[in-house]
Amino acid sequence: MNIIDGMKTKVLLFGQLAEAAAPEMEIFDVRDTDQLVQEINKRFPVLSSMHYRIAVNKNLITENTTLTNATTVALLPAFSGG
Amino acid sequence: MNIIDGMKTKVLLFGQLAEAAAPEMEIFDVRDTDQLVQEINKRFPVLSSMHYRIAVNKNLITENTTLTNATTVALLPAFSGG
Amino acid sequence: MNEVKKYKNPFLRGAIAASFIAEKIQGHQTKTDIGAHSIFLGQVRADVINGKKVAAIEYSAYEEMAIEKMHAIREETFSKYALTCMHVWHSLGNVQAGEICLFVFTSAPHRKVATDACSELVERIKAELPVWGKELFEDETHQWKTNQ
């Protein structure tokens, strides 16, 4: 799917990111994770200085990743369970 | 103490040794553990083919050890706790 | 999302009670091929940080991802170790200092398999599960926990 017009990405934030910004948000019309991060940083500048990993549909990614419609992206600060 | 006449050594046996011979016995007038083992083997020949370690007053010994009066010697088959 | 349903959910609300642990141990006494159980329990420490004492940790998780990840860890651990049983429970929400927040339980015919698998599971859970701890101080301030 390459529908860009009206494409919606659900973003989940956790831990200190959720606290600093919001626990979730919807971002429209971004093509990939780099664009998504730019958009999020515009809305919540505080996030631009915070460290996190990104999961796309629950899989951790390590490089810029193309987004399709109805993708869920999660911003994950360092895990501290146990 | 080097009283040999009337000297008594208490011997404790455990596990399969106790089962094959007796759980305890008293041996008189033996000077060291080698003599003690000879004496025990005379009484219970079955023990001469069995493997065990010896503790003198609860300390494992690895070579022939002189016995004094009122010593407790224990014959210990391989440990199998836990 | 429905696929998640078939995976075991390791999360419990609040602290893990000693009676819950006893119940799980008891439940394994019918499995008479087990010779060794290894149990790890994580307990919330009342650490003092800059003069402020931790009263509790509030745990949150990306539950859907964590459940899938825990499933993968479970499968990999069963492939690697000849375990009879493996169970993991992790608290969500508030756990007071002194209470138990993690319970990892492995069982095998022989001890080395059970203990090695248990240790590896604890390391992987702490490193790989998307779970976060918020350390709540007695003065109602907080900081985000970091794992060593």
Add this chain to the structure above:
Amino acid sequence: MNEVKKYKNPFLRGAIAASFIAEKIQGHQTKTDIGAHSIFLGQVRADVINGKKVAAIEYSAYEEMAIEKMHAIREETFSKYALTCMHVWHSLGNVQAGEICLFVFTSAPHRKVATDACSELVERIKAELPVWGKELFEDETHQWKTNQ
């Protein structure tokens, strides 16, 4: 002999109940410097040997020597590892297949100390304590257990 009295006695008659384990875990929740508990449980296996199934193990010990030895192991383990607590219980007498015969419990601020100490204790208990297990088969014959 009176000196033995001051040492902890690790022996219990019969099987170790899950409720006893829960009680000991519960008892450590006031110690808020503990972050990790490691527990090892030995359970009697219903091994089949030459077609005969183990129904129970009957444990005996040279108790006085074992208590002294356990005291020495305890002291050495506390010297080597920064443990908060260490407890060991071993059954004497009959323990049925599926029941628990050994309970080793270590606690520390951090996990590696607790788990390393627990594993080492289990190895030392099996190798160094004068304890013997008699495997009782269902047909009322028996054989003496050997440790691996």
